[in-house]
Amino acid sequence: MDIPWLSAKFPQLSGLKLLARGGQKVVFDAWHANDGDVVLKLLHKATGEERLEREVLAGQLVECERVPRIFEVGSFVTPIGDCIWLREQRVHGTTLRTRLQSGRLDFDSVVRLGVQLLSTLGQAESKRIVHRDIKPENVMLDRGGNFWLLDFGLARHLDLESLTATRHAFGVGTVGYSAPEQMRNRKREIDGRADLFAAGVLLYECATGTNPFCHGARDQLDVLRRVEQLSLPRLPFPSDRNGAFADLIAALVQKYPNQRPRTVAEAMAWMNEIASTQANPAVGGWSV
Amino acid sequence: MMNLYLQFGHGMMGLCRDLIRSWGGGTAILSPRDLKRDQLVKLSREIRGLADGHVLLDPQFYIPRSDHHRLTAHDYWPDSYQTNGFFGGLGMQTMMADVLQLNRDLGCAAFILPGLFATTIDDVWISTLRATSEYAATMNAGMPLYATVALSSDSVRDTANIHEVLAEFETLDVGGAYLLFEHPKGNYIVEDPIWLGNALELAAGLRILGKSVVVGYANHELLCLAAASVNAIASGTWMNVRAFSPDRFLNPDEEEIRRKAVWYYAPSSLSEYKPAFLDVAQQRGVLASMAPPSSYGSTYAAALFTGVQPSSVGFGEPEAFRHYLQCMLRQASGARGSTFDATLTNLRQMLDAAEQQAQMLKRNGVLPQLRGFAEAFDTVRSALITLEATRGPMLRRAWARL
Numbered sequence: 132m133d134i135p136w137l138s139a140k141f142p143q144l145s146g147l148k149l150l151a152r153g154g155q156k157v158v159f160d161a162w163h164a165n166d167g168d169v170v171l172k173l174l175h176k177a178t179g180e181e182r183l184e185r186e187v188l189a190g191q192l193v194e195c196e197r198v199p200r201i202f203e204v205g206s207f208v209t210p211i212g213d214c215i216w217l218r219e220q221r222v223h224g225t226t227l228r229t230r231l232q233s234g235r236l237d238f239d240s241v242v243r244l245g246v247q248l249l250s251t252l253g254q255a256e257s258k259r260i261v262h263r264d265i266k267p268e269n270v271m272l273d274r275g276g277n278f279w280l281l282d283f284g285l286a287r288h289l290d291l292e293s294l295t296a297t298r299h300a301f302g303v304g305t306v307g308y309s310a311p312e313q314m315r316n317r318k319r320e321i322d323g324r325a326d327l328f329a330a331g332v333l334l335y336e337c338a339t340g341t342n343p344f345c346h347g348a349r350d351q352l353d354v355l356r357r358v359e360q361l362s363l364p365r366l367p368f369p370s371d372r373n374g375a376f377a378d379l380i381a382a383l384v385q386k387y388p389n390q391r392p393r394t395v396a397e398a399m400a401w402m403n404e405i406a407s408t409q410a411n412p413a414v415g416g417w418s419v
Numbered sequence: 420m421m422n423l424y425l426q427f428g429h430g431m432m433g434l435c436r437d438l439i440r441s442w443g444g445g446t447a448i449l450s451p452r453d454l455k456r457d458q459l460v461k462l463s464r465e466i467r468g469l470a471d472g473h474v475l476l477d478p479q480f481y482i483p484r485s486d487h488h489r490l491t492a493h494d495y496w497p498d499s500y501q502t503n504g505f506f507g508g509l510g511m512q513t514m515m516a517d518v519l520q521l522n523r524d525l526g527c528a529a530f531i532l533p534g535l536f537a538t539t540i541d542d543v544w545i546s547t548l549r550a551t552s553e554y555a556a557t558m559n560a561g562m563p564l565y566a567t568v569a570l571s572s573d574s575v576r577d578t579a580n581i582h583e584v585l586a587e588f589e590t591l592d593v594g595g596a597y598l599l600f601e602h603p604k605g606n607y608i609v610e611d612p613i614w615l616g617n618a619l620e621l622a623a624g625l626r627i628l629g630k631s632v633v634v635g636y637a638n639h640e641l642l643c644l645a646a647a648s649v650n651a652i653a654s655g656t657w658m659n660v661r662a663f664s665p666d667r668f669l670n671p672d673e674e675e676i677r678r679k680a681v682w683y684y685a686p687s688s689l690s691e692y693k694p695a696f697l698d699v700a701q702q703r704g705v706l707a708s709m710a711p712p713s714s715y716g717s718t719y720a721a722a723l724f725t726g727v728q729p730s731s732v733g734f735g736e737p738e739a740f741r742h743y744l745q746c747m748l749r750q751a752s753g754a755r756g757s758t759f760d761a762t763l764t765n766l767r768q769m770l771d772a773a774e775q776q777a778q779m780l781k782r783n784g785v786l787p788q789l790r791g792f793a794e795a796f797d798t799v800r801s802a803l804i805t806l807e808a809t810r811g812p813m814l815r816r817a818w819a820r821l
Contacts, residue, residue, distance in 0.1 A: 320586065362808055378812035387582040389589065389624055390809055401816065 133210065134159075137171075140207065144171065144218075157211075160221065166202050168221035176206075176213040182284070183215045189262075189286035190219070195254040197247050197279045222279045227337070228267035235340035238370040240276070245334055245379075246406050247278045249399040252330060256323040256395040259289040263321075265329035266308045267336065293318050307345040307354045308332050311386050314355060323395040324388040330398075331383025331391075338366055338380075359386065375405045421644065422651035423751040424448055424475070425744065426635055428660035432462055434737070436469070438744060444471025446528065448635060448653050452479055452490045452668060456521070463525040473528040477597070477635065478518050480533035481569050485669050495521060502543075506550045515551065519560055529631075530560045531597045534567025536665045540580035545587055556592040563594035565633065568621070569663070572603040572614060581617045585624040595631030595650075598622060599663040607662050608640055610794045612801035615643070619802055623647035623810040626821050636663035639689055639747060640792070642769075643799050645754035646762050646806055648814065648821040654747055656740040681739050682790055683720060683729075685709040686746040688777040689769075691790035697729035703783040708776065717745040759814040763803060770796050 137159070138147050144161040151158040155175035163169045174183045190201050199220040206215045227244075230236075236244065248270065255262055262269075264285040271279040285303045287293065302309070302316035310328035312320040336342045343364075344357040363384050366377040379401050385391050392398040425435050427450040439445035447466055449459055459476070466472040479490055483500040490496065495517035497510055505511055514533060522530050532551045537544045548566060555564050566588075574580055588596070600618050603611055618634075618641075625632050626648045634644055637652035638661035644652055654660065657679070659667050682691035687709065692700075700706040710724045711717045719742035722732040754769070756762040774796045777787070787793075806814075814821070 378815060381808075382812040382816075385809060387585075389582060389585040389628075390813070392813070393589075393628075 136210065141171065141218075144169070147171070163202070163218070166218075166220070168223070169202065169218050170199075170221045172217045172219065173209065173211075173214045174217070175211065176215060180215070185288060185291070186284045186286060187215065187217060189255075189258075189260050189283035189288060190217070192258040192288075193251070193255045193260060193283070195251050195280075197251045197277065198254075199279060199281065222271045222273050222281075224271050224273035224279075226268055227270040227272055227278070227333075230272050231267055231337065231340065236337045238338075238368055238376075241334060241338045241368075242376065242402075242406050242409060243276065244270075244278045244337060245330075245376075245402045248280065248330055248333070249395060249402045251280045252323065252326050253395045253399045255286075255326070261287045261289065261321060261323055262326050262329075263287055263304055263309065263313060265326055265333055266305050267333065270333070287321065289322060304329075306351050307342050307348075307358065309358075310388070311359045312388060314358065320388055322388070324391045324393075327383045327391050327395060327398050328385075331380050334380055335363060335366065335384065338368060370409070372409055375408070379405060421642075421649055421751045421755050422446070423744070423748045424633065424651045424653035426450075426637075426653040426655040426660040427453060428655040428657055429453055431656055431660075432458075434656065434740060434744075435462065436465055438741065439466055439469050439472050442748065444469070444473075446473040446475060446651070448475045448477050448531075448633075449525065450477060450479065451493050452487060455489070456493060459521070459525055463527075467526050474525055475529055475531055475565075475633075476518075476522050476525055476527050477531055478521075478533045478567075479668050480514070480567075481536035481599075481665050481668050483535070487668055487670070490668060493521075506547045511550060512554060515554055515558065519555075519558055522560070522562070527562060529563040529565050529595065530555065531565045532567055532593070534569055534597075536569045536571065536601075537574050538571045540570070540574050540577065540583055545583065548584075548587060549591065552591045552593050563631065564592075565595040565597045565631070566591060566593045567597045567599070569599040569665070570601060571665075572601045575600050575614050575617050575621075576603075576611070578613070578617055578620070581621050582624075584621060585628070588625060588628055588630060593630065595633065596625050598625075598632060598634045599636055600634070601664060602662045605662075605664060607638065607658055607790065608792060608795045610798050612798045612805070615640070615798055615802035616805040619644065619647045619806045620809060622649050623806060623814060626650075627810070627813050627817055636660060638662060639684070639686075639750065640795055640799065642747075642750050642754050643766055643803060645751070646759070646766055646803055646814075647810070648755070648759075648818065652751060654744060656736075656744075681734060681736055682743075683709075683723065683734065683739060684743040684746055685776075685780075686711050686715065686750060687773060688780060688787075689773040689792040689795075690777055690780075690787040691743075692785065692787050694723075694730035694734060696785050696787070697723060700780065700783065700785040701729060703785065705780060705783050705785065709780070709785075711742070711746055712749075715746050715749040717742050717749075719745060759811065759818045763807060766803060767800070770799055 134147050147159050147161045150160045157173045159171040161169050161171055187204050199222055201219045203218040269282045299316050302313050304313045308329045310325040313325045344354050348354045366380050371377055425447040427447055435447045463474045466474050495514050497514055532555050535547050552566050602609055622632050632649045633651045635653045637654045641652050680693050684691045719738040723729045723734055756765050
């Protein structure tokens with residue numbers, strides 16, 4: 132993509148430079164006079180216009196402190212084809228995936244992640260949105276140690292018709308994180324509890340340093356089999372008083388939705404109780 | 420506390436009155452199969468006339484094409500039944516109105532809804548569950564609604580199907596469920612940990628959904644349901660009211676109560692013994708260890724422990740039944756602890772102690788024959804471990820409000 136051409140299209144942006152490119156998406160870093168650091172995302176319509184519109188809608192609906200704010204949306208014809216563009220808040224930091232490459236998180240950080248992630252998912256739930264792609268690549272750790280949820284590209288709005296064909300044996304998501312009902316495309320069963328499963332796996336991975344379903348698996352099918360059949364060992368956190376955090380994680384990663392907390396809000400209340408009773412006064416507890 | 424209800428069966432009228440009177444209250448689940456309408460009304464009046472006496476009515480509509488003449492003679496039983504049309508129309512509505520009226524006439528504490536026996540849990544069965552529950556919710560019954568979930572042994576073993584039922588209950592407007600689990604192969608004591616684990620799973624899932632749960636046709640193996648925070652289990656006299664089987668409601672020829680052996684329930688070993696083996700126990704000097712704790716308040720078997728040869732003291736069916744139910748009452752009410760973990764500990768200690776006692780008796784030649792628990796100790800332990808893994812965190816958290 133030609134930067135001068137793009138700059139001409141967005142005269143209010145300065146310092147445009149390529150940040151990332153992947154799949155049907157190109158992301159630029161820029162400066163906006165009113166909104167400060169922003170990213171400009173170009174989403175190729177070939178991906179499926181309706182799904183892109185859903186992504187934008189989801190991102191706009193989930194107004195939450197830990198989801199990058201979408202300032203502006205539009206569509207235009209570019210040299211690479213028809214695109215939807217989004218101008219959104221830039222979060223400075225690193226993805227959780229990158230962070231995990233240097234080892235697991237400490238207990239305080241895992242609890243902070245739990246509080247902030249479940250709070251964000253609770254906001255999504257209140258807007259009838261299921262993210263469906265919670266994984267380390269989609270969580271950003273900012274310079275202040277806070278966690279942001281990114282990429283609503285697979286989000287499902289429960290009041291809108293599903294875009295995934297019912298006949299498909301497998302649903303959208305990421306094997307090793309997505310809940311069994313999501314992987315098996317049992318659409319009737321999918322609600323916020325699918326995100327709770329993935330959040331549980333993510334928290335487990337951050338606590339131990341490895342994804343228990345993916346670690347040592349032969350292939351994707353093996354991962355899927357593990358997700359459906361493997362019961363995760365209880366989290367061994369010495370700092371976890373009374374095993375309260377291990378209990379919550381164990382509840383989140385249950386195979387059937389009805390075995391998990393009934394709502395994200397319920398899980399969030401549980402997480403907040405843990406945070407309030409286990410907060411380390413030296414670091415001032417955890418804020419949303 | 421987990422309550423013990425009385426599951427009415429053949430010849431239990433006097434027993435129900437006597438036990439509920441002596442217990443200072445209790446609940447009997449009445450059986451249209453065994454009682455005509457006027458008998459139902461009379462017995463209900465008598466029980467409700469006792470302090471804290473309550474009744475429920477099990478409509479026993481498990482098999483609509485039943486030929487059981489006493490059951491089908493009840494006014495509410497439909498004259499004709501077509502699988503396809505009945506639950507979607509007037510047939511079901513008429514029957515529900517009649518059953519509700521009978522519940523009102525009997526002064527029932529809750530309305531147990533008619534429900535089909537599920538050979539398999541499929542869309543048809545689920546739709547009948549929903550149809551009866553939704554229609555009942557429109558009837559202004561004036562009492563809590565309990566949906567009947569009567570499952571074949573194969574259905575109970577199917578974990579995915581158990582979760583189908585739970586998913587359905589998330590949106591069913593009923594206050595509770597009346598659960599009936601067919602025993603595999605007609606066994607009195609079940610040795611299948613999957614069957615028992617799924618029974619616990621279903622019960623616990625319903626409780627976490629805020630539903631009351633009564634499990635019918637239970638014997639002492641289902642004391643472990645206390646870990647699922649079940650509100651009550653129901654048991655009775657003969658084996659056929661301590662282990663659910665649909666055959667009981669199908670075949671009029673089956674209902675003859677044959678003369679059977681008398682069994683003494685030793686609560687300390689969770690096993691039952693014939694008097695001849697109590698004689699052996701006496702001879703070997705271990706009979707006293709088989710007596711119920713005095714705190715159980717069962718005097719019905721006192722004659723067995725007076726020093727006279729047990730088989731000669733006239734310990735008969737009435738005493739054996741009353742003793743069993745008295746012990747079950749105490750064991751059921753004592754099984755639940757103040758927390759989920761305390762309940763698990765209670766149950767595990769009970770199993771460990773009972774296994775040791777049963778082994779000691781066995782070493783002394785005191786054998787329970789067909790009513791031993793030896794193969795079930797590990798079955799119950801395994802099922803409790805599964806429950807702790809799947810439901811433990813949620814039960815632990817919710818226990819105080821369940």
